[in-house]
Amino acid sequence: MKTVFVTVGTTSFDELIEIVTSSGAVQALKARGYERLVLQVGRGSLLPPADSCPNFRLEAFRFKDSIAEDIRQADLVISHAGAGSCLEVLGAEKPLLVVINNKLMNNHQLELAAQLHIDSHLLYCTCSTLTEKLRTMDLSVLQPFSPGQPKNFANFLDKALGVQ
Template identity: 75%
Template sequence: MKTVFVTVGTTSFDELIESVTSQETTQVLSALGYKKLVLQVGRGAVLPGSDSCAGLQVNAFRFKDSIAEDIRDADLVISHAGAGSCLEALGARRPLLVVVNDRLMDNHQLELAKQLHSESHLLYCTCSTLTQTLRTMDLSVLAPFLPGQPQNFSRFLDQAVGLHTE
């Protein structure tokens, strides 16, 4: 069964959960052949029920010890732009669409998404552009993220937050 896994990590990002479960977005997901939507909602107030999205089987949970199996079983991962969630999805070689929380100020999320997008590892958008991004995305353009090079990622993060100026 073609599955989308959505994760907000340990944070609260209700806007993402509301956007991905909106009627317009679920219609696009169904049109793309997805049948199952698995939602990890974290500390958020929104916890959709199993019958909340017409045409999609929905499974929502807050936390579990590991989401590795959910990521591995997904045909598409939609994630907040947290570094840990991005690395976990990319390390599992799953197609990744990152949704940047544009309501957060002075954070590394947009810079991280732009950098990994420029290297063709992921696609990114905001909640307001999620549906359109899903409509027009081409997952075949994504390049695998090569594991085993954590120094490259840490170097980027150091530069993004101003700790390293090389």
Template identity: 50%
Template sequence: MTMSDKKTVFVTVGTTKFDDLITTVLNRAVLEALSARNYRHLILQIGNSKLEPDCTARYGFHKIEIFRLSPSIGEYLQLADLVISHAGAGSVLEALERRKHLIVVTNDLLMDNHQIELAEQLYKDEHLYYCTCKNLLHVIQTMDFAKLKPFINDNSADIANFIDKVMGFR
């Protein structure tokens, strides 16, 4: 088996607590769906969670590891073939700028969720997939990254303006 047959999934919740995303990704059906697409290594950045996830290799995954916070997720993003991220603008843009395959999972428990608008816009622009925890499995089963367009960073000013507008800063 070459390295390319063993793809890595990096899950990030940023500095937030998004236990629903962690437990969803570790669900048997989700692990099996990822494994069916040749993902074999799972790295979970679990933020301020109190969860103690089971890191036993299982359902096709050879390695599952977790950490809470890191000064930079850059090295993990670099390793990843697929990023499953909370909808924080920083994490989303960093993954896109590194041209990573990206699924953004919005937290429907957040009341004032401007993050959904950012994820929706980037989805409409065909840069990523987005979903809630409830339909993550379906997205993994049906995603086709060949249909997405690379995110070109020359419009980050537009995105910053868009975020400011959505957040009500202007």
């Protein structure tokens, strides 16, 4: 069963939950063959019931100790633009669509998403463009994200400090 996992992290992003469960977004997901939607709603005020998306399997929860299994089981992840969430999904090598919360002040999320998009690691949009992005996105353009190499940095520091 093709699954979409949506996460807002530890914050609240009711607008994302509301739009991703709207009839237009659900129809766009169905058209792409998705049948199951799993929502991690965080501290938000919305916790949609299982029957709120007719003919679509919907599950929703606030928090878990780890969402790694939800990410692993997903065929597509839709996430807020928090750096931790983005890196966890990219590290799991899952297709990622980031939704920018443009109601945040001093929004650094756009900078992160734009750079990772330029490098072809993810797609991004806002809540107002999510349904259209779901209709038109091409996940085949996404490139795997190479994890960091902390050993290289440690070696550099060792040399710079004369330890090696």
